[in-house]
Amino acid sequence: MMKKLLFFIFGLLFVFFNPTKISAQNFNYQKAYSDYVFALDTYKREHSDYLLARGQYLQANTLASQTKAKDETEQMLVFRDEVISTYLLALRMKLLESEGVKQSDKDSLFTRLDSEIEWFRNHKNIVNSAGTLDDLVIASDEAFLHFSDVSTPLFYEVLSTIPIGDIDLLRRKGTDLSSLLKTKIQEIEIEDSNASVKTMNQWLTETENKLTRALDKQVEAQNTILQIQSPDPRRKPDFASLYNTVVVRSQESSQFVRESIDFINEIIRLINAIPK
Amino acid sequence: MNENTNLNQPNNLPIPEEKPQVFPMQVNQTTQGEVVSYQNPKKENKSQKKLNLPKINFGSANKFFKIMIILLVLIVVLSIALFFAGFGLDAIRNMNKSNGNGAEPTPTSTPVSVIDSKYANDEDMILINQRVKDLQESLNETKLRDDNLRIPSVDWEINFED
Numbered sequence: 001m002m003k004k005l006l007f008f009i010f011g012l013l014f015v016f017f018n019p020t021k022i023s024a025q026n027f028n029y030q031k032a033y034s035d036y037v038f039a040l041d042t043y044k045r046e047h048s049d050y051l052l053a054r055g056q057y058l059q060a061n062t063l064a065s066q067t068k069a070k071d072e073t074e075q076m077l078v079f080r081d082e083v084i085s086t087y088l089l090a091l092r093m094k095l096l097e098s099e100g101v102k103q104s105d106k107d108s109l110f111t112r113l114d115s116e117i118e119w120f121r122n123h124k125n126i127v128n129s130a131g132t133l134d135d136l137v138i139a140s141d142e143a144f145l146h147f148s149d150v151s152t153p154l155f156y157e158v159l160s161t162i163p164i165g166d167i168d169l170l171r172r173k174g175t176d177l178s179s180l181l182k183t184k185i186q187e188i189e190i191e192d193s194n195a196s197v198k199t200m201n202q203w204l205t206e207t208e209n210k211l212t213r214a215l216d217k218q219v220e221a222q223n224t225i226l227q228i229q230s231p232d233p234r235r236k237p238d239f240a241s242l243y244n245t246v247v248v249r250s251q252e253s254s255q256f257v258r259e260s261i262d263f264i265n266e267i268i269r270l271i272n273a274i275p276k
Numbered sequence: 277m278n279e280n281t282n283l284n285q286p287n288n289l290p291i292p293e294e295k296p297q298v299f300p301m302q303v304n305q306t307t308q309g310e311v312v313s314y315q316n317p318k319k320e321n322k323s324q325k326k327l328n329l330p331k332i333n334f335g336s337a338n339k340f341f342k343i344m345i346i347l348l349v350l351i352v353v354l355s356i357a358l359f360f361a362g363f364g365l366d367a368i369r370n371m372n373k374s375n376g377n378g379a380e381p382t383p384t385s386t387p388v389s390v391i392d393s394k395y396a397n398d399e400d401m402i403l404i405n406q407r408v409k410d411l412q413e414s415l416n417e418t419k420l421r422d423d424n425l426r427i428p429s430v431d432w433e434i435n436f437e438d
Contacts, residue, residue: 033424040428047431058438073434080430087428094425133436140434147432155427163420170418173411177404184400192394247421258415264408271401272393 029093036086043079050076066133073136077127081143084151085120088113091158100165109161112154119146153228156239160225160246164218167250167257171214174257177264178207188271195274200267207263214256221249 053072057065092113095106123143130136182204189197224245227237395401 036428043430054436057436069436077434083428083430087425091425094422137434137436140432144432152427159422159425162422166418166420170411170415173407173414177407177411180400180404180407184404187400188395250420254415254418254420257411261408261412261415264404268401268405268408271395274394276394 027093029090029097032086032090032093036083036090039079039082039086043076043083046072046076046079070133070136073133074127074130077136077140077143078124081120081124081127084143084147085117087155088117088120088151091155092117094162095158098162098165100167100169101161102165105161105165109154109158113158116151116154119150152239156243157225157228160221160228160243163247163250164221164225167214167218167221167253170257171211171218171253174211174214174260174264178204178211178260181207181264181267184271185267188274192274196270200270203263203267203270207260207267210256210260210263214253214260217249217253217256221246221253224249 050069050072053065053069057069059065092110095101095109095113098106120143123139123146126142127136127139130139185197185200185204188195188200224242228239228242
């Protein structure tokens with residue numbers, strides 16, 4: 001009985017003070033980004049070694065230089081996969097910390113990001129098991145094909161979803177403020193017949209117009225994401241250009257929200273000018 | 277060999293022996309047969325020149341002129357001193373400004389007639405004001421383009437052909 005109790009207590013302690021749980025809680029976007037930067041730096045060093053070994057092999061063409069070239073290429077390819085994995089993880093953390101993105105959108109993207117991280121981790125094993133230089137070249141080409149066809153559209157989709165989520169959150173906050181102010185103006189209209197409610201309502205309409213234009217720009221940005229998600233099969237889309245369009249539309253939307261806030265401030269000043 | 281003969285001379289001619297210059301002694305006599313002094317003629321010339329200088333007569337009429345010159349010189353010196361003192365002050369002022377130690381005028385708000393508003397302490401208005409501030413902060417902090425997360429640039433063209 002005592003033994004069972006002791007096991008139970010230790011079990012509880014393990015659950016509450018599990019080190020993996022604590023480290024998972026501390027892992028955030030900044031940490032993931034630092035890991036990515038570290039992996040990228042290591043890859044760059046390995047790539048330089050690979051270039052040197054490759055050059056020596058092509059010049060000397062000896063068995064020793066071939067073995068050296070194989071080892072260096074293997075190392076470089078492993079770290080290249082590591083760079084992509086850590087980048088995907090940083091993107092995942094950035095998406096996780098974005099308040100504006102809907103949970104359903106997040107879940108869908110998390111599944112795809114996890115699948116990509118898994119693919120590149122598995123690919124490291126393929127690289128490690130390669131017997132010859134030709135095997136390594138084949139493994140590298142395979143990774144490139146996957147990167148350009150599957151990973152790249154996903155990168156741009158995630159990168160575009162984040163600013164749209166941000167601007168959606170800000171715009172919704174602006175709309176909520178406008179609604180609060182509308183209710184307050186209605187109260188003032190009932191309480192104080194002398195107050196210039198007509199002007200307030202006119203200014204509020206102007207504010208709402210700004211927020212509507214912000215929504216229009218947001219919708220334009222969302223439509224651009226659709227082109228990234230399901231590109232035209234007849235021609236290869238320019239993902240970078242589409243992403244830039246999303247950012248520009250989001251910035252335009254943000255500007256309209258900013259202007260609506262300025263209008264709200266003016267209405268507040270008008271309300272505060274009503275004497276007792 | 278004769279020591280006055282210089283062998284470096286082209287014709288080996290003997291150099292004539294230099295004789296020491298002897299100044300003639302001048303004798304000033306106040307009384308006959310008594311020697312008072314004897315002088316070098318050069319020194320005598322100098323003393324004679326000094327004696328020949330034209331004498332300026334500063335009479336009482338020129339006193340006013342002298343005072344005027346002294347005053348003029350004083351004015352010039354003072355004006356030069358003031359001129360440089362001005363430069364010095366400017367330099368000190370500039371130094372203080374650059375160090376931020378200068379006594380800059382403190383901004384004071386102009387008195388505004390405060391309207392005793394009916395809604396100044398209204399709970400809803402305080403809440404709206406706070407939310408407006410929060411939204412403005414969020415707008416300023418939001419980075420819509422994150423350049424840190426640019427797609428990594430890696431080498432995909434791996435081959436071992438020349």
